[in-house]
Amino acid sequence: xxxxxxxxxxxxxxxxxxxxxxxxxxxxxxxxxxxxxxxxxxxxxxxxxxxxxxxxxxxxxxxxxxxxxxxxxxxxxxxxxxxxxxxxxxxxxxxxxxxxxxxxxxxxxxxxxxxxxxxxxxxxxxxxxxxxxxxxxxxxxxxxxxxxxxxxxxxxxxxxxxxxxxxxxxxxxxxxxxxxxxxxxxxxxxxxxxxxxxxxxxxxxxxxxxxxxxxxxxxxxxxxxxxxxxxxxxxxxxxxxxxxxxxxxxxxxxxxxxxxxxxxxxxxxxxxxxxxxxxxxxxxxxxxxxxxxxxxxxxxxxxxxxxxxxxxxxxxxxxxxxxxxxxxxxxxxxxxxxxxxxxxx
Amino acid sequence: xxxxxxxxxxxxxxxxxxxxxxxxxxxxxxxxxxxxxxxxxxxxxxxxxxxxxxxxxxxxxxxxxxxxxxxxxxxxxxxxxxxxxxxxxxxxxxxxxxxxxxxxxxxxxxxxxxxxxxxxxxxxxxxxxxxxxxxxxxxxxxxxxxxxxxxxxxxxxxxxxxxxxxxxxxxxxxxxxxxxxxxxxxxxxxxxxxxxxxxxxxxxxxxxxxxxxxxxxxxxxxxxxxxxxxxxxxxxxxxxxxxxxxxxxxxxxxxxxxxxxxxxxxxxxxxxxxxxxxxxxxxxxxxxxxxxxxxxxxxxxxxxxxxxxxxxxxxxxxxxxxxxxxxxxxxxxxxxxxxxxxxxx
DNA sequence: CTGAAAGCGCTAACAC
DNA sequence: GTGTTAGCGCTTTCAG
Numbered sequence: 001x002x003x004x005x006x007x008x009x010x011x012x013x014x015x016x017x018x019x020x021x022x023x024x025x026x027x028x029x030x031x032x033x034x035x036x037x038x039x040x041x042x043x044x045x046x047x048x049x050x051x052x053x054x055x056x057x058x059x060x061x062x063x064x065x066x067x068x069x070x071x072x073x074x075x076x077x078x079x080x081x082x083x084x085x086x087x088x089x090x091x092x093x094x095x096x097x098x099x100x101x102x103x104x105x106x107x108x109x110x111x112x113x114x115x116x117x118x119x120x121x122x123x124x125x126x127x128x129x130x131x132x133x134x135x136x137x138x139x140x141x142x143x144x145x146x147x148x149x150x151x152x153x154x155x156x157x158x159x160x161x162x163x164x165x166x167x168x169x170x171x172x173x174x175x176x177x178x179x180x181x182x183x184x185x186x187x188x189x190x191x192x193x194x195x196x197x198x199x200x201x202x203x204x205x206x207x208x209x210x211x212x213x214x215x216x217x218x219x220x221x222x223x224x225x226x227x228x229x230x231x232x233x234x235x236x237x238x239x240x241x242x243x244x245x246x247x248x249x250x251x252x253x254x255x256x257x258x259x260x261x262x263x264x265x266x267x268x269x270x271x272x273x274x275x276x277x278x279x280x281x282x283x284x285x286x287x288x289x290x291x292x293x294x295x296x297x298x299x300x301x302x303x304x305x306x307x308x309x310x311x312x313x314x315x316x317x318x319x320x321x322x323x324x325x326x327x328x329x330x331x332x333x334x335x336x337x338x339x340x341x342x343x344x345x
Numbered sequence: 346x347x348x349x350x351x352x353x354x355x356x357x358x359x360x361x362x363x364x365x366x367x368x369x370x371x372x373x374x375x376x377x378x379x380x381x382x383x384x385x386x387x388x389x390x391x392x393x394x395x396x397x398x399x400x401x402x403x404x405x406x407x408x409x410x411x412x413x414x415x416x417x418x419x420x421x422x423x424x425x426x427x428x429x430x431x432x433x434x435x436x437x438x439x440x441x442x443x444x445x446x447x448x449x450x451x452x453x454x455x456x457x458x459x460x461x462x463x464x465x466x467x468x469x470x471x472x473x474x475x476x477x478x479x480x481x482x483x484x485x486x487x488x489x490x491x492x493x494x495x496x497x498x499x500x501x502x503x504x505x506x507x508x509x510x511x512x513x514x515x516x517x518x519x520x521x522x523x524x525x526x527x528x529x530x531x532x533x534x535x536x537x538x539x540x541x542x543x544x545x546x547x548x549x550x551x552x553x554x555x556x557x558x559x560x561x562x563x564x565x566x567x568x569x570x571x572x573x574x575x576x577x578x579x580x581x582x583x584x585x586x587x588x589x590x591x592x593x594x595x596x597x598x599x600x601x602x603x604x605x606x607x608x609x610x611x612x613x614x615x616x617x618x619x620x621x622x623x624x625x626x627x628x629x630x631x632x633x634x635x636x637x638x639x640x641x642x643x644x645x646x647x648x649x650x651x652x653x654x655x656x657x658x659x660x661x662x663x664x665x666x667x668x669x670x671x672x673x674x675x676x677x678x679x680x681x682x683x684x685x686x687x688x689x690x
Numbered sequence: 691c692t693g694a695a696a697g698c699g700c701t702a703a704c705a706c
Numbered sequence: 707g708t709g710t711t712a713g714c715g716c717t718t719t720c721a722g
Contacts (some may be wrong), residue, residue: 004490004491004492005492006463006492006699008698008699008700009699009700009701010699010700018708018709019708019709019710020699020700020701020709021701021708021709021710022707022708022709023700024700024701025701025707025708027700028701032707032708033707033708034707034708037707037708049460051460051463051464052464052699052700053404053464053466053698053699053700054461054464054465054466055400055403055404055409055464055465055466055698055699055700056404056698056699056700056701056714057699057700057701058400058700058714059398059400059401059404059698059699059700059713059714059715059716060699060700060701060702060713060714061700061701061702061714062714064400066443066465069444074425074426074428074429074432075422075425075426075429075646076425077420077422077425079425080419080420080421080422080424080425080428081419081420083419083425084419084420084446087419087444087445087446088446088448091445091446091448096443096445096461096465097443097444097445098411098441098442098443098444099414099432099442099443099444100432100436100441100442101429101432101433101436103433103436115394115396116399116441118351118396119396119397119398119399119400120399120400120411120441121398121399121400145349146349147349147350147351228629229629229630229632229633230632230633233633255630258630258633259633262633262634262635265610265635266635284573284574285574285600285603285630287574287575288574288575288578288603288604288607290607290610290611290635301420351715353714353715353716354715354716354717355715355716363692363693364692364693364694365693365715365716365717366692366693366694366717366718367691367692367693368716369716369717369718370691370692370717372716373717377691377692378691378692379691379692382691382692397715397716398714398715398716400714400715400716401698401714401715401716401717402715402716402717403698403716404697404698404699404700404714404715404716404717405697405698405715405716405717405718406698406716406717406718407698
């Protein structure tokens with residue numbers, strides 16, 4: 001049961017009685033090998049289970065077929081869903097994934113992360129970290145100097161960086177509009193932490209939609225949570241004190257909405273009759289909350305897949321010597337999923 | 346704004362007016378460089394932001410400081426939590442992560458995955474896939490022939506493979522014992538899919554604990570779910586029909602337990618008075634279910650971290666020429682978190 | 691202390 | 707069609 005050591009192309013060549021070059025040609029499907037030689041060599045390769053070293057190839061070919069992925073908060077489901085889309089699509093396209101996770105969402109010093117990816121010759125980099133605080137400062141300054149293409153999975157600081165992201169503002173609008181359509185008029189908002197860009201955008205969607213409807217969203221109609229169910233509980237209680245006439249609430253994510261439903265349940269507050277609730281994210285469980293939660297759905301797997309495709313497209317067009325034509329961003333549109341928590345009609 | 350191309354050691358050497366060896370020595374902190382030379386070279390390296398190619402190093406040093414990680418089901422929170430622990434610890438120890446995700450939990454043909462990792466010269470491999478069906482067949486046959494060490498994050502097919510896993514059987518026992526201690530006597534079980542090893546082990550913990558208490562767990566006291574909240578709803582309804590006198594249920598994960606609580610809520614079934622409920626996993630949300638869920642906690646981040654440390658230990662002891670002493674497995678112990686859903690006393 | 695030569699495993703460019 | 711030579715960026719070995 002001796003662990004088998006790695007075979008080299010030289011050993012295979014020796015066994016096949018040809019030069020290493022011929023092995024290389026067979027491996028790469030080059031045309032200039034006689035059919036008999038090709039077949040014989042291929043057979044030996046198969047028998048030995050020989051696999052050429054991608055490391056050596058990377059060195060000489062100046063491409064590694066590897067993408068660097070920078071993520072954060074894998075213990076939450078959102079980042080993992082995106083990563084799921086990324087791995088699936090990358091595998092499909094023949095690229096490997098070198099993964100880095102930031103210790104915190106708002107890690108400032110990201111230079112070592114990039115250097116470590118570049119030292120391993122990644123062909124491109126995906127920045128799959130939400131914009132929080134100033135965690136994109138380094139990016140906006142340094143990204144033009146990166147030797148490989150970069151695609152963000154969040155709206156970028158620099159408008160000319162390629163990115164793939166959902167329209168959070170629109171998400172806030174459709175959620176709020178839906179509550180208006182259901183006849184609610186005193187619509188509060190339980191936002192995410194406002195140092196998150198997405199939280200601000202969702203909030204603004206709520207605000208603008210109310211204004212457009214001639215209603216006046218005041219500061220005390222809104223409370224800031226921290227995305228957790230616990231904060232949702234606390235925030236709803238505060239919101240009800242500040243805004244007792246509130247008849248509906250747009251909650252910036254499903255986890256906090258779960259806390260909201262919880263409080264309502266404990267206090268015997270009828271949902272959706274007394275309080276309409278709309279969440280955001282469409283977690284798998286949100287259909288099993290009580291009552292089932294109306295929410296704004298984003299397909300994060302698709303976002304990850306789309307970003308991989310965009311990145312690979314840029315990588316390969318660069319390789320073909322095409323000029324660095326500016327890539328248009330991809331904006332994805334969230335979708336309202338209507339369930340009982342907002343159905344008053 | 347020209348993207349900067351990669352610098353080579355040769356260019357740095359030229360600028361510093363020394364040979365590439367000297368640069369290499371400075372980079373690797375070798376003693377045999379004069380202090381002045383070292384300082385001058387270091388300064389130039391810093392100014393240029395030069396980063397040596399890990400790819401070239403891997404080739405010559407026969408080590409890449411990269412771990413291969415094979416996972417599955419990243420769209421679920423469990424695998425992501427484990428991955429979170431893995432990335433954290435690997436980063437800390439100076440290893441990079443090459444990530445592969447199986448398309449399904451029970452993917453049979455995993456050979457290409459391993460070959461692809463080996464082609465990239467990973468120093469070791471983590472198998473972070475739960476045992477489902479026969480998805481470990483290839484492993485049990487081929488793992489002894491792997492040229493690099495392997496650590497599993499699930500109880501292995503071969504008892505002599507190193508692994509790090511929670512004791513699911515014990516988890517089933519403590520959950521059931523707790524319900525007995527609370528005075529429940531007719532304790533049903535809502536299991537996970539029984540082609541999952543962990544589901545079988547949790548079930549057996551339940552069974553044996555009841556037997557030890559002189560109770561007789563019958564086949565109709567148990568229903569199989571598929572881990573989802575939806576299946577939890579359906580399964581509980583079936584279980585109540587099959588086993589009307591049931592006064593408590595041990596549910597094999599928190600998601601299904603959420604479905605159980607849901608049904609109870611709809612049907613006005615009092616929890617914990619009429620039905621005690623214990624879950625498994627201790628999801629962050631389970632404290633916010635209604636009523637808050639008693640559950641069996643596993644710290645999956647710790648599991649990931651422990652596995653990384655074990656793997657690195659094996660890698661480095663191999664490098665030091667130490668003999669392949671058989672590594673003892675690491676068994677982690679789950680912990681009962683008592684909340685209201687099971688507190689009848 | 692420093693440099694020159696060799697080579698990690700592979701492929702591009704050129705011979706034959 | 708096939709082999710030879712050179713070299714990707716780095717480190718090791720051995721001279722000086």
